[in-house]
């Protein structure tokens with residue numbers, strides 16, 4: 001769910017069904033996104049999300065969650081989170097007269113969410129719906145103001161809701177625009193200058209003969225502008241004016 005827009009789950013799910021695959025969705029940037037009002041879990045067996053501070057629902061350190069509607073999977077994830085402890089599905093035909101965390105059924109992790117991070121998230125979750133609305137209002141203003149000045153603004157397909165984890169445009173002279181905005185005191189970012197399939201760490205994996213032409217074109221053109229739920233209109237207008245004033 002890159003940049004907050006839901007992936008095309010109906011299309012991906014059809015491929016999974018055809019080949020008997022499980023669908024695990026990387027929703028690290030997508031918490032709160034929907035398709036026709038439906039959460040990605042309508043299609044995915046599991047979604048993962050991140051509460052890293054830069055994400056739409058950020059805590060004050062590291063955190064994350066795994067979501068599923070499947071009760072048995074939820075138990076297994078709970079087990080893996082705490083060193084592979086025994087959970088109800090493991091104890092169906094067993095007796096263990098001690099705390100089940102002392103019976104290790106599988107190799108797990110120490111992946112508990114810190115209480116302090118949970119306390120932050122509980123409060124932020126209460127206003128998260130409101131924040132998504134604000135972000136959508138800000139994104140709509142950006143789209144309207146920037147559309148005539150850039151190669152593409154991020155339009156969201158009808159029926160989809162983005163949480164606007166990032167607001168990312170395309171520009172033919174992306175690096176020129178970045179330098180211009182920097183001189184104007186406006187921070188920007190390029191996510192991700194090298195896509196996964198071109199990373200050295202993945203070089204030994206097979207790759208289609210054409211590579212990934214859409215990704216490889218976009219990696220030269222995308223640039224993300226400041227986006228957060230309390231970006232005020234005056235600041236936003238200054239950013240839009242700065243982009244409009246750039247002559248490639």
Ligand SMILES: *Cc1c(COP(=O)(O)O)cnc(C)c1O
Pocket residue numbers: 002026028029049050051052063064
């Ligand atoms: C941030 C991010 C991750 C990694 O999340 P962690 O904070 O390391 O758990 C994975 N995938 C995407 C798309 C991300 O944006």
